[in-house]
Amino acid sequence: KPSAQVVWPIVGQEILNGDVGGGFQGIQITSGFFQLWRASGITSEFELYATAIGGLFMAALMVFAGWFHYHKAAPKLEWFQNVESMMNHHLAGLLGLGCLGWAGHQIHIALPINKLLDAGISPQEIPLPHEFLVNRELICQLYPSFSKGIIPFFTLNWSEYADFLTFKGGLNPVTGGLWLSDTAHHHLALAVLFLVAGHMYRTNWGIGHSMKEILEAHKGPFTGEGHKGMYEILTSSWHAQLAINLAMMGSLSIIVAHHMYAMPPYPYIATDYPTQLSLFTHHMWIGGFCIVGAGAHASIFMVRDYNPAKNYNNVLDRIIRHRDAIVSHLNWVCIFLGFHSFGLYIHNDTMRALGRSQDMFSDTAIQLQPVFAQWVQNIHTLAPGNTSPNSLATASYAFGGDIVSIGNKVAMMPISLGTADFMVHHIHAFTIHVTVLILVKGFLFARNSRLIPDKSNLGFRFP
Template sequence: MHDVYSTGGSNTAVVLSYSGLYNYLYAAGYRSCFQIYHTSLSLQLFSVLFILIGRIHVYNIEDLFAWSGGLGSRSHEWRIRLYNICFDSSGLRLNYHLGALFGLSSICWSGHLVHVSVPFSRGLDYSLTTLPDPLGLYPMFVGHWAHYTHTCLSFIGGVKSDTASLFMTDIAHHHLSLGVLLIWSCHVYSSISTGFGHRIRDIAFGNGSGSGVSLILASIHLQLSLALIGLSVITSVVAQHTYSLRPYPFLSYDYVTFTALFVHHLWISSILMMGGFAHASIFLVRDYSAATYTSTTDLILRLILNKASIISHLSWVCLFLGFHTLGLYIHNDSVVAFGEPEKQILIEPVFAQVLQCSSGKTLYGLEYVQSVSTTFDSIFLPISSGDLIAHHAIALGLHVTSLICIKGSLDARGSRIMPDKLSYGFGFSCDGPGRGGTCDISAWDAFYLAFFWMLNSSSWILYYFHWKHLTLDTNAAVFNESSSYLNGWFRDYLWFNSSSLIRGYDCLGANDISLWAWLFLAAHLCWATGFMFLISWRGYWQELVDIILFMHLRCPLLYDLWTGGYYTPIALSIVQARFIGLVHFSVGLILTYAPFVISSSS
């Protein structure tokens, strides 16, 4: 055990990384490097096997029939039809994924927790001959199922006081119940026996979206869009549960780790969601044909026909949030600047406090199980007026991002100012004022603009999360007093917590923050480089640098090395320059915030 969670065989555990991986290994029952090594090797072998098996799903049934037709014989047709039944049937594939893949895996993981993790957490050694319960399966056969709630399958709820995590027996019970439900659900869709279960097309027609199945099967971009959006939602839920309902023991004792995990998952969730909207636009431009369907059977066509009402509703929501939130911030900043902070407009989140009180928040009179030692757990955060205005600012960013993405996707096929946009494709540059101005109206331009709003919105969420938890166990009054006006965020959060990075190198030499200080500066350079491509659309700076390089290569010393046919200075197009600028800006912003979080939290 010491060789995994400590250095040099010491008896004290150490934090080797901020990934939370060791908390997961500890919860899963790993106690030696030997176990970790064999598990890693087994997973690599399984991944190679799954890649080979995944090739089966790549081949479509039409491709196989076309291949068999070239053989000049129909003797292979029955094999292809059998292949279609076993592998390419969507109902059978869903049943298999629900039952065998998700359900059986969940039950197997529950068994691992019961037989390995729970005994290890109680100080027992794992053994195939040692039962997790002294009575074995006897209580199950005689109907005394409640007996297992005390040993291996509990339903306690809440957080364990010493580890500040969910009860391991609760997690095992959850996975067992979920696995049973998923195995039951694997008979929902009809597969080999068409008389048993439901056809996917019938379910879709019953919901008024009969064309959805054929669209999904015919368009790889729509499949990718739905997959990215689904993964984005799942990743966002994981980010929220990282700090509220932690499944891994002792995770909340290390503030840097669970903050880094939240930041990591939030960025992934945001980028995946943007990718989902981008591929939805590409689907509407390249793969969708409105002439094939009617508004009564096609959900996507109904969305396109009613896009005006959808966009207008989102617009007034964004305007309401923007004017009220920014107006409050401007007013509060103004009165604080004039030395009269008592004149701020502070609105208490009464409804949220009532919900917290009914859920058992200690601050409001009721109590819940608190950790024994000092941790950074936050099932219910005490909230104030600064939280209310911060949440409304975050809502503004999320709604504006959604507005731009939805408008760009629904207008990807054509708009009032440019009805023939479909023939221009997903992304195109300005073509001047001849058409009344067609700049910034392609689906790519909407994605480009929404990406900046996504970066800003995610930054606001991270600022709020980080500062709220940073002051939770030290001085919560700092957040309550300074979060109601913008200058408080700039001064007491960003500038104050940057002091450790500023002192990464000082007159006394380097320290443990020096690496993060250099990364902070390097990421700022990457972020600032993006403006060279964003401010001048056609890559003026890139062309200038190329011309300087051209002149140096034309000097007599290097004249013989230069051939004009190899390289000619030319500016980027608008689309290319914006893409390069967006990449520099995004990478710089994300990598700038990472050392800030680690240095200010450690």
């Protein structure tokens, strides 16, 4: 079992320490940190100690930077509205160089250490992390292409590096996590992508895109003035920006929740069931809160920052003008979904109570197979053979493939869909549509309604 800390023997509290295996006494954790550290190549408490001191130093630096940029040289508000420059820096600096640095760490430190750990070598006998950097002989024994240095890179003979930048697919049979060489390859590819993207927007030179021009040119046949005025809204209203960012962040968090179990990214995380459950629940809750926050801040924007005079006949104005149609459609959709999803469960309960199990909706009685979802899963199972013939397996065994078991525990197996999945997914459709109805109605009627026409003068706190 994973453990991260030991409770010291003070006033009998050491009773909290349990046997977590391997002759180690400590507290069992379900946060996934143990697996994350294993994937990063951290094998001892000393390395954690060094990491913590590094974090402490960076935090102190940031505290100083915060003080400096507030009391000594505070940026002007206009500086935050220079979005092209911001996009270039965030894409190239934050994401591009961030991915590059992480890929570098994975290739030079994490990969060799994990390869030795997977081979069953004890952490005490593995060389220290910096030795893989200073002693090239050491890493050449594990990955022979290191002996060629950077010559293959500059001669465009990149396939030489295929021993540590792989495209295998599937899971490592020793740890039940994604292949670390696959994820290193992934981060290196992302770094290249983001570093190129960081040169996409026009700043001091007359080359590149302008956000305002892109938005104003984006007109459809049914959207009137299109996105005219959107640039001004997003650069001048914090609430509008926050609403969009929260909606994106929340949606991404929910996507992450599903990817964490379908493609377990860290060693041994797939067989650590409490951690898997905790991480899924955590990311779903965070996603839900963020999306609800997006609705709230969109409404605050409508009350405080929206100017009807500046938004005539653009997409936002046109949405607000046919808000009655939108809300009434959502209304009947929610009622329809409510009856037709929950109704199936009530039917099943009634039939079970009457002892008529042959009349229930289930795989053994009346079947409701999710045929479209099964078709999609089948496509994804067969895809790697057609689109990337060199890969060993599909991206996730959830769609089909073999059972991956680690130490007599199932790490990942095909999740075949049936009647129960069809029914519960329609319940999810129902709950999500109700959430959309609540948030969208609150946003569209934030300024006024027939009952309270002057809502916008009363402020967001009303009633």
